[in-house]
Amino acid sequence: MRKNIAYVFVLLLTVACSSKGNREHVTATPEQDDPKIITAGGTITEIVHALGHGDAIVATDRTSTYPSQMQTLPSIGYRNQIQAEGILSLNPDWILVEEHYLNQDVVTQLQNSGKQVTVLPKPQSEEAAAALIKEIGGMLEEKERAEGLIEQLTQDLETLRGLKAENDTQPKVAFIMSRGPEMVFLAGKNTFASAMIALSGGQPVEVDFEGMKPLTPEALPALNPDYILMFESGFQASGGKEGLRAIQGITETNAWKKDQFVVMDGHYVSSFGPRLGQAAIELFEKTHP
Template identity: 35%
Template sequence: MNPARRLKSNQLTGILTALVFSCLALNALPARAGQPSRIAVIGGSLTEIIYALGEEDRMIARDSTSVYPEAAKDLPDVGYIRQLSPEGVLSVNPDLILALEGFGPPEAAKVISQAGIPVVVIPDGYESTSILAKIHATAKALGREQAGAELAEKVAADLAAAKAVASGRKDKRRVLFLLSVQGGRLMASGSQTHADGIIALAGGVNALSGFDGYKEVSHEAVIEAAPDLILRMRGGRDASSDAEVLAHPTIAATPAGKHGKVIGMDGLFILGYGPRTAQAARELSEALYKSSPASGD
């Protein structure tokens, strides 16, 4: 080969090689200069929002409630949102910790917040508007305000459609959310909970509304509440089967128990208050109103 031609060929090869390595280097950089690229996320709904925003590549760890989408399970698990170990969270070397309001315990939250790593706490709530606020706050923490606004607009439309369906339901049916029946004791939801909110969004009525939060309730209170449907959380700590729940003497004495009306739904899906909440409300509404309680379907 002509030496001059060989030189030009070698120069071209060198240029192409440099271009390839430049592209690889660019891909290895964070998506946005100055923005956090090693984010530890505490809160399943926050993880859902990050994936919906297309920013999952910036996540390096998640808590044990972050189980959707399935790909999130491949990330290191730093523990349960309410029972975190500061060492576990800090060991993944994040440059941002994105945490849902109420993470803890308080002592652990204090240590994490004082570790010198930025911590952004995202407010939570029981109203559908709190979902939109959560999306906006998460997007802002990631520097993706515009994408957050677009996602919030879509979710708001979904929620409005779900509310329209709920408002059209007649003869409102009563729902008892059972957190646990372990040991024969009944742990149920009152007002000011995500369970109470999703029941309302589905067009139902919370059968127990005389107290706030989750607590053990008396057998007499459950019978008096007369629920048409028992709603349970799948994947929780209570591994009781639906048959075992229906066999509980107190549940068996309710309209729901007499007609075998019990439904279990994924906990994050119905209680997470994230981008899928409108879908969860529609599915619960269909289960609640698809047939007459007397039909036993």
């Protein structure tokens, strides 16, 4: 199987090289049983590992926290810190990149290097999650394993639908990202947070912006969420609930008064990968006691 993957990789690489007239020819042979892969994006990393190819990953980025052994590999950094030179110095055969994760000039440098570069979308829905698993499974010639992951995801989401049918309340949930009292952001529309909250039977707080926006002092009292969702890392960095007291307006919310903070691993709740259904079930249970 690994030789087949290597052979497919060689064909892809040959096509990529021949499509660029100014690109030097890169030699590769089917004897390369284990193409060295670098991943940039935690969801991609998790899927590659779940498909049985974690041992082919030679380096990855800081968002690739699952499984935990991925963090023992050399790190290429985080988002804007990542440079093409650092990736290329590790001499990978294949670079899998999450769309919009790296600066475009870095992606262009990688593409012009003669290495095989594949840019993949970041899913924010159950359909997109299944599609990405299927796409990476096809690239790695792991169709059956990919189908198994999708089947498990489908079963998890079916379980979630059953739970929501039994309890159809929709508590208001706000996601805030805290990097200290002076750096607090609120999630708006078209974010992983709004998608995950809705999938998990909650109601994202109503805002008039997209993406993440700095939290204003009057925002939380006006929105008055029933629950506040946070990453574990941000909650701990803020000093726990008492540390969050420094955020203006937070003590006026129902979430604060009822001690309804939901703290989850950042990659787990935001990745929309193979464990999407499990994460959504956990969030449902925490917001629908």
